[in-house]
Structure formats: C-alpha cells, structure tokens
Amino acid sequence: MTHKTLQDHLAGWAGADSLRQGVAESVHALAGAAVKIAELIAAGPLAGEMAKVRGYHEEGGDSQKELDAIADGLVLEALRLAPVAVFGSEEAEEPVALSPSGMLAIAVDPLDGSSNIDTNISVGTIFSILPFTGPNSLIQPGNRQLAAGFFVYGPQTSLVLTVGEGTQIFVHDRLSKKFLLANERVSIAAETNEYAINGSNARHWDNAVRCYIEDCQAGADGPRGKDFNTRWVASMVAEAYRILARGGVYLYPGDARKGYAKGRLRLVYEANPIAFVMEQADGRATDGSRRILDIIPSKLHQRIPLVFGSRGEVERIARYQIGSADLPERAPLFGKRGLLRA
C-alpha cells in the first residue's frame, strides 16, 4: 500500500498560492526539527542529561529542562530558513524577530509533557501558524490560524496537522525518512466514556468540575447511566492523540491553587493549535464554556482553562458550567464559581 507524502499533500493544498506555500515550507521546516528532536528523545539517557532542570520560566515558574531548551533551539534554527517574520515560544519570554520579509508568525511549545521525558512516555511539539500582521501577530485569536498541529514522539513519530481542511495524521517512515499520510480525515466520535483530568487536584476544583467528574465516577449507578474510564498521561499531546484515535475528553480547568486560577495551559501555543485540530476533526475545545478559537489573547504566555475532545461531552461540560436546565438533577448544586475563575 502506498501512502501520500506530507510533501505531496501540502503541495496539492498550496498550489500557486504564495501564503500557502509559505505555510507548507514552515511545516516542512518544523518536521525537520521534529525528526531531530525525536532522535534525541529516542536516545533517552544515552543522549545525556536531557531531563535535568536547567531553570524556571519567568512566566508562571514551571521548570525548564535541558531538552526543552534544545528542542526550542532546533525549532528556531529550522524556522530561520522559512518565511517566518516572528517566532514565539514557551521557552522564551519575548518573541524573536526572524525574516523581515516573512509573511507568517509561528508560536510553538517545543516540548509538551516535558516533565515526563525521563519516564519514556510520549511527548511532543505543538505549533500554531498565523499570518504576520504586524507587532501583535502572535496574539491574534485562534480562528485566524492558517495551520496548526503537533508532533508526537512516541512509539511512532507522528504529525497531526490541520490547514483548515479536516485533520490529517502523518507517520514518520524511518526507511524513506518522510512523513506519510496515515489518516486523511480524522473524525472524533461525538460521545465517549473516557475522561482525562489530574484527579489529585480534586479538592481545588470548583463545583462545576467536581459535579461533572462525580457524575462520571458514579458510572452506571449515577445520572450518566454508564461507566467511565479515567485516562491521564500528563502529556497533553499524548491525550490529544488518544482522543483523536478513539474519542474522549481532556480537562485542565482553573482551580484554587495559587497561580492556577486559569489552569496550566497556554492559550497561544497550546490551546489554540489543539482547538483547531479538534474542531477540524469534528471535536470541540472550550475554556469550559467559551470556544477557545474565539478568545482574543492578551499576551503570548497567557494561561487558559482547557476542555477538548468529543463534541457531546465538551458541550455537556459547558452545561455543567452554567447549571443548565437540561441537567436538573445537578442544577441546585451549582454554586458561585465556574471553570473560569475571575
């Protein structure tokens, strides 16, 4: 069986359109960097002390691992050769100006799930490609994205990509050294019985999240009338890939811990690209109630509560948020606070 290459797929999409050709070039540049990152991850401890903490992000205080910084450098180096005017990264406080004639702005999480790189689980690189519109190009709403996606460094090195015409999955073929099309039209089941959330934060959740999870956990004996499975890899790209493959819902809500009022994830280079991929695969992504892609970012490293995955479940969670009338058994429990804490 022959598989279409990423090259052919993007060339067909871009045609003679120069903006699209720029997007295609950028995706190829990202793919080149991803293959190098995948090699380092596959070498694990043989590649050196990649999991060593080398510092803390100024914004938010999360730790930065050696490999976070190396991945960031590889992505930046690759994008210098693409028509990119400005590059924003989780690993750099400020955006970096690249080609003065570039027509694109690209925001990246070079290594998502990096707190797990020493545990041999799947991690990845997330990217969002926007048109360059001037100094604020990186903080356009997600609905302006031209393309977005993520690479997963797991048993397979995969690329999940959308250019706004559905979501496709490519797998890196080690023999031909090319990304080959494995799924041309990903479609997430609307209904699911799997949810992913870090349950250790339960005591910090607000009423809406607590009620939703309690109802799932009550299973066939509760208001949902069916049993649920919990899944939590603590690597969003791995969760997103699983949801694309077999449905499910992921939640990282805001909670009462210090610094977590808006959750943990970043709007510009985590939530927006994941939301674009999800919607193009018939799924949904919200901050609990609002569509992620319509939120206007205020700054590059802004956090946002994030819920994504199977459409029916994401929509149901929004109804818990507002204590909607079609959840009568739960409505009286809804207190003052929703997923979006002020």
Ligand SMILES: O=P(O)(O)OC[C@H]1O[C@](O)(COP(=O)(O)O)[C@@H](O)[C@@H]1O
């Ligand atoms: O450790 P926690 O709080 O459960 O958070 C896990 C989440 O944080 C992330 O690791 C955030 O991404 P980074 O690794 O890029 O900081 C997600 O991949 C994951 O879902």
Ligand SMILES: [Mg+2]
């Ligand atoms: Mg991340």
Ligand SMILES: [Mg+2]
């Ligand atoms: Mg990261």
